[in-house]
Amino acid sequence: MNTHALRYWIIVVVALSVLSAGCSKVKEWTRQQHKDGDRIDGLQYQDGDRVGVLLPTGNDKYREPALAIMAGIEDARKDSNIKTKIIIEKSRSNVEEQYRSLAAQKPKVIIGPLLPDNVDKVAGKIGLVPTLLLNKTDINGKFYQFALSPKDEAATVAQLFSGVAKNPIVVYPERPGWETRLAKKFESEFKSKFGRTKSTKVRKVKYDDKRRIVPSLQYIKEADAVFLIADADNAPHIYKRLLKKVPENTPIVATSHVTDKKQGSYDPELKDLYFVETPWLLDEKMREAFKGEKTRKYSSGDLARLYAMGIDAYHLGPGVVAGKSPVRLKDGKTGNIELRKGSIKRRLAFGRFKKKGKRVGPVRVRSEKLEEAIR
The missing domain is CATH 3.40.50.2300 (Response regulator)
Structure with missing residues (x-):
């Protein structure tokens, strides 16, 4: 690609x-670096919280981008002092069914899906589980959208x-x-x-x-x-x-x-x-301060942008769970972020x-x- x-x-x-x-x-x-609790207006995960992830890691065409985002999510969890559990569904053809399967496992928040078509399919079926979509959609619903454009x-x-x-x-x-x-x-x-x-x-x-x-x-x-x-x-x-x-x-x-x-x-x-x-x-100090296992691998190029997106998506989770509007993430790896239901602003x-x-x-x-x- x-x-x-x-x-x-x-x-x-x-x-x-x-x-x-x-x-x-x-x-x-x-920049002054902030730990998890300071990122989203004091909100944070609790030990034992489940974080659902729906990414196309099983799709040969999009496997590498999906793995980069997944690596960012996992490294963000490990860098935190809070012991959450990540549950994963590999979105393929029937993404609606996989979303329902993920929701049935009662995660606090679901991150994904990623591909535009899958986002549109899921957007109209989101129920009680707070969801952070990783792309934009024109469909209205009770979810947040986080995309890099x-x-x-x-x-x-x-x-x-x-x-x-x-x-x-x-x-x-x-x-x-x-x-x-x-x-x-x-x-x-x-x-x-x-x-x-x-x-x-x-x-x-x-x-x-x-x-x-x-x-x-x-x-x-x-x-x-x-x-x-x-x-x-x-x-x-x-x-x-x-x-x-x-x-x-x-x-x-x-x-x-x-x-x-x-x-x-x-x-x-x-x-x-x-x-x-x-x-x-750009920020070498930011990369050095973040203790991620895959940081060295994802330090440059488009996949590095997606890795950073995964980190920020994980940290946005508590704000999505709380239903805040806007959800703000200061000093995120992809920029200063402000999410509202249906929109996103990044600096x-x-x-x-x-x-x-x-x-x-x-x-x-x-x-x-x-x-x-x-x-």
């Missing part, structure tokens, strides 16, 4: 970011820029694709937060298959913030051209797709570019590229306006 397919069948992640080329006032972002990146960048930029531009390809969906999400989120005045408008700048920026020179010269949507192959070329045209110190933030290469193999042309990313992939971390193709993070921009926007 290729990277983009993996991102979209599960609707996988990331997002928060910012700042620009040439900005020197950057400092590593350090690339659109989260666009939403968080828009949130950050909304308190700062009056002439933001979004840069993406002419051809329709996942980039277009992210551009639309960025525009709609920005408008909803700061687009009430006619003087504030998101301007669109596109590039063609030969990596040439379609004539929009005036927009670029007037830009006070840039959201760059490009993959790892196109990003260095587009970023280099933008640097020559945007005003000095203009914030430039890219999607996590620019990191779709092995660490250390990034193009040096990306130096000083900021990008959205899942905290778990993620951001990193930057340094010399020789290396990247660092999490980082935070020391700017008064951006600090206010982040808060």
Whole structure:
């Protein structure tokens, strides 16, 4: 399964970011780690609680992603001081029957299923057992949804820029694709937060298959913030051209797709570019503080994002059981999370590229306006 397919069948992640080329006032972002009871407003599991898990570990096509999430759930339990019991059903063809079988074992909470079709099948049949679905559904019901979506990146960048930029531009390809969906999400989120005045408008700048920026020179010269949507192959070329045209110190933030290469193999042309990313992939201190058996295996790549999702899903459980709305998870491995029945908001971390193709993070921009926007 290729990277983009993996991102979209599960609707996988990331997002928060910012700042620009040439900005020197950057400092590593350090977090205070919280144990289980502090994560969900003091709520926690009790010894002996059963946690039901419904994942497609028996499906050859999705086995590896499912195992990554399962590893995160199991390691989160082991890292906790509370002795819960995990009961597992391997979702295959008859997911409704397996959900009923899991519910009959009286778990405190059920985590799953994962695949979109299975989520839709189960969503309309959820009864008394509190359930945390691991994907989004349009079906209404008494459950919570926890999904990792690339659109989260666009939403968080828009949130950050909304308190700062009056002439933001979004840069993406002419051809329709996942980039277009992210551009639309960025525009709609920005408008909803700061687009009430006619003087504030998101301007669109596109590039063609030969990596040439379609004539929009005036927009670029007037830009006070840039959201760059490009993959790892196109990003260095587009970023280099933008640097020559945007005003000095203009914030430039890219999607996590620019990191779709092995660490250390990034193009040096990306130096000083900021990008959205899942905290778990950026924060070495976070990984060191978490005592998971599979941490080393899942420290980079898309499977690492899913491992982090499993950890957060486990810790969200007590809030789901309590029926809280919203359920908040501070300093989660996939970001700061707020769940409501039927919706999810996540705020993620951001990193930057340094010399020789290396990247660092999490980082935070020391700017008064951006600090206010982040808060």
